[in-house]
Amino acid sequence: MSELLSLRGISKIYPAVVANDAVDLNIGEGEIHAILGENGAGKSTLMKLIYGVIQPDAGEIFWRGVHTQVKSPAHARSLGIGMVFQHFSLFENLTVAENISLAVKGSLANLSSRIEEVADSFGLPLDPATLVHSLSVGERQRVEIVRCILQEPRLLIMDEPTSVLPPQGVELLFHVLRKLAASGCSILYISHKLEEIRTLCDRATVLRDGVVVGTVVPADESAPSLARMMIGHDIPHVSHDTATANGKVMLELNDVTYTPEDPYGTEIRSVSLQVRRGEIVGIAGVSGNGQNELMRLISGETRLAKSDSGVITMNNAQVNNWSPERRRQLDFAFVPEERLGRGAVPDLSLGFNTLLTAHRQGLSRFGFIRFDEMKSRTDKCINDSDVRCGGDAARAGSLSGGNLQKFIVGREIALAPDLLVLSQPTWGVDVGAASAIRQTLVELRDQGMAILVVSEELEELFEITDRLVVIFEGRLSAPLATHNTNVEQVGQYMTGQFDAPLRSGAVA
Amino acid sequence: MWHLVPRTQSSLRAQILVPIAAIILTLLCGAVMFTLLGKAPGEAFYAFFISPFTTRYGIGEVLLKTGPLLLIAQGLAIGFRARVWNIGAEGQLLMGAIVAGAIAIKFELSDSVWLLPSMIVAGTLAGAGWAAIAAWLRTSFNANEILVTFMLSSVALQLLYYLVTGPLRDPMGMSFPQSVLFGDAALFSPLLEGTRVNTSLWLALAVTVLAWVFVQRSMPGFKLLVSGLAPGAAGYAGFAEGRAVWVGLLIGGAAAGMAGVAEVAGPLGLLQRNISPGYGFAAIIVAFLGGLHPIGIVFAALFMALIYVGGDMAMVSVGIPNASTTLFQGMMLVFYLACYVFVNYRLQRPAGKVAASHGISADA
Secondary structure (H helix, E strand, C coil): CCEEEEEEEEEEECCCCEEEEEEEEEEECCCEEEEEECCCCCHHHHHHHHCCCCCCCEEEEEECCEEECCCCHHHHHHHCEEEECCCCCCCCCCEHHHHHHCCCCCCHHHHHHHHHHHHHHCCCCCCCCCEHHHCCHHHHHHHHHHHHHHCCCCEEEEECHHHHCCHHHHHHHHHHHHHHHHCCCEEEEEECCHHHHHHHCCEEEEEECCEEEEEECHHHCCHHHHHHHHHCCCCCCCCCCCCCCCCCEEEEEEEEEECCCCCCCCCEEEEEEEEECCCEEEEECCCCCCHHHHHHHHHCCCCCCCCCEEEEEECCEECCCCCHHHHHCCCEEEECCCCECCCECCCCEHHHHHHHHHHHHHHEECCEECHHHHHHHHHHHHHHCCCCCCCCCCEHHHCCHHHHHHHHHHHHHCCCCCEEEEECCCCCCCHHHHHHHHHHHHHHHHCCCEEEEECCCHHHHHHHCCEEEEEECCEECCCEEHHHCCHHHHHHHHCCCCCCCCCCCCCC | CCEEEECCCCCHHHHHHHHHHHHHHHHHHHHHHHHHCCCCHHHHHHHHHHHHHHCHHHHHHHHHHHHHHHHHHHHHHHHHHCCCCCCCHHHHHHHHHHHHHHHHHHCCCCCCCCHHHHHHHHHHHHHHHHHHHHHHHHHHHCCCHHHHHHHHHHHHHHHHHHHHHCCCCCCCCCCCCECCCCCHHHCCCECCCCCCCECHHHHHHHHHHHHHHHHHHEHHHHHHHHHHHCHHHHHHHCCCHHHHHHHHHHHHHHHHHHHHHHHHHHHHCCCECCCCCCHHHHHHHHHHHCCCCHHHHHHHHHHHHHHHHHHHHHHHHCCCCCCHHHHHHHHHHHHHHHHHHHHHEEEECCCCHHHHHCCCCCCC
16 A cells, blocks of 8 residues: 555644644555544644644655645645535535535536536435535535545545434445545544444554554454543543432423524424433434524523413423523523533633633622632632643633533533533543543432433433433424433434334344 | 734733834834925924923823823723724714703803712713614614714714704804803813813723723623623623623713713813814724723823824924824724734744745745
C-alpha cells in the first residue's frame, strides 16, 4: 500500500495548550483510517491542519510523496482532499443540485444527472430537485457526501459522521464508505465510537493529549483495549440498578400540540410524557424530529400559543405560560443542546456563566453580584467536573466544546434541582468524562431526582435510562421499558414505525 | 502575512490601548488635513488641545461641555451593552429641555427651592418617555429602534421650533424665536467663579457612579449585558428580552433628558432654537470611545469636550473651519471601531520558524 498522505512531526501550539505535539501519521491509498481520541486530544486540530484551515507550527506534510504546504481549504480541495463536517454547510432554500453546483462546476441539468448517477451507484437515494430544508439530517449528510464524491477526492475526511444517523443509516453509510475506499479513495474517519471503528476501519491512530499513543489495527483490538489507549486507563463502568421508586411526577406533558413560528421547525403533535422522581427517562430519535421544539417548550423558552393545545405540568404547577425563570424556581434545571450562545455566553468568563443560572442561589444579594461567592462556586464546578481551562476568568468561548459541555452540565447539577432535563448531555465529551457524567446522573436518580435525557446516542440511552420514548416527526412513541427492548426495536421506532414488535435478539 | 486569531481572554491592555490608538490615528489624519489647508499642524494642534487649558475660562468651558456628554454617554452605554441602539439621544435631550423649560416659564416668578428639582425630574421623565415610544414600537411591532429614535429626534426638534416661535415665545421678545429668561430659582448655581460651570456637573458625576455600580456590580446590569451578548443565553436563563429593550432605552432617554435640563437651566437660561451642539450624537462616540465602561467614558467625555472647545478656539486663532470639530469626531469613531477588533483578536504570524524557512504564506 503506497502512502497517500504522510505527516511528520506536526506540531500546533495554542496559547493555553499544545494541541498537536510531533504527530506522525501515514494514510495509505484506499485505506479507511481512524483518528481516535478524547475530546481535546487534538483530533480536530489535526483535521484542520490537513484541510488547510490552520497552519502547523512545526513539521512537514507529504501529499503523494511530495512535500506540500496546504495553504487553505480551497487548496486542499484542489489537491483532492474533501471533508464532511459535523455541521453541514448547506443553504436551506436551495435545492440539492443548486447547493452542489456552488462547489462543483457544470450546468445544473448535467449536475443533476451526475448526482443521480453517483447516488445510485452508491445506493444513496437522493433527489437533486428537492429543497434542502425538507431533508432530514441524514439526507443532508448524503448531500455533503455526494458533493465531495463529485469532486473526485483522493482523501475524504469524515468528522463524527454517525452522530446524526439512526442505526440503519449507519449501516448504509459504512457501505458507501467501503465502496468508496474500494474505488481507491482513502478515508480519514474521526470518531469516539469504538465499536464503529472496529467494524469499519483498517487502521486507527490513537491520540492522547496531542501525542500519538500508537497506530493499531482496530479489528485486532477490543473496545476496552482501545479505550485504555485513548484515555490511559480503563473506563469506569456505569453501575445501574433498575429504578424501584415509583416517585412523584415532576414533569408531565399532557396531549401537547404546538406549531412553531419557524416554518422550518417541526410541529409537536399530541405529545404526552411523564417523568417521575427516581427515574431517568430517555428520548431517542434522529435529530430534527422535534427534540429542539419539545425542549424549548419544557424549558419555557417558547410557550404554547392560543392556537396550540395541551398542558405542561411541573412539580404540580401548571406552567404553560410561565417564563423560564419562574420554572427554574420550581427547582428545575436544564442543559440545552447548543452550548455557545445558549447554555453559555461565549464572551463572558466562566464566573459570569455560573452566575447565569445560579444567581438565585446566593450569588447575588439585594440585586448585587457577590463576586467572592461567584468565584468559589465557579472554582468548585471547574474542579468537580474536571473542566480544563484557564480558571474562572477564562472566556467560555475559549474552552473546547467538550470542556464547556462538562462545565454546563456541572453547573446545572450543582443547582441541585428536583427535575433535570438534559439535551445531548455528553455530546462531544470524551469517553472518560462522558462516563463520569452518566454515572453522576444515575447517582442523582438514586437520590430521587427526576431526569429527562434527549440523546442521539442509543448506547448512552440504553446505559442510563429506565424508560425510553422515541420521537419521530413531532410524535412521541409509547414509553418502552429500557430493560425490555433492544436497539433494533428502537431503531425501527426511530423511522416512525411505532408499532414495530420486539424481535428476538439480545435485549439490552 | 499576519492573521487574526481570537484571544482566550479579552485583553484589558488592548481595551485601554485601543482608544488611545484611535486618538493618535485621528491626530495624524488631522495633521495631514491641516497641512492641506495650509495651516501649520503644530499651531493648529496647540490651538485645539493646549490653548483651552491655558485660561481659567477655557478649563471651565471644557468642564461645561463634559457634563452633558458624560451624562448622555453613561446612559447610552448601558443600552449599547445590551445591543439596544438608541441613536436619538439628541431628541430625548430636547424633550427634557422643552418640558423643563415649560415648567420654568410657567413658574417664571417662583422662588421655590423645589422648582429646579421638579424641572430635573420632569425633564428626565420626558427624555425617558420619548425613548419609551421607540421601546414600545420595538417590543410590540419589532420596529427598528435605530430608525425610530433617529426620526423622533427630528420630531423633537420641530416641536421645539414650533414652541419657541409660538406658545412659549417671549411676548416681549420682539418676535425673536426664544422664551423669556428663566428665574434664578430655575437655574443651576455656578460652581467655579469666572466660568460658566454649574452644579449640574455633580449630577453627571453622580450618574457616573450609579452607572458604574449598575454595570459592574448589579444583577440587572448583568442581565442586560447577557441580553446583548447572547440573546439565546438570556432566553435560556429566563432574562426577558423585551425588558432589556425597555431598560436600555429608558435609561438612555432619562440620562439624555436630564442633560437637556442641565443645558436650559445652565448656560442657556432660556428656551431657544439652538439648545444642543449635537451632544446627543457626539455622546454615541463618547460611549464607544470609553469602551462602554463608566470610567472610560469619563475620559472620553473630557476629550470630546476638549474637541468642542478646541475647535472653537482653533477657528478663532488659526482660522480652521468649524467643521473640523465634526470631522475629528467622525474620524475618531471610525478609527476606534477599526482598532476595536484587537480587543478580542490578536495578530499572529502565520507559522513558526520552521514553516517560515520554507517560505510559505498563509492566506487561510
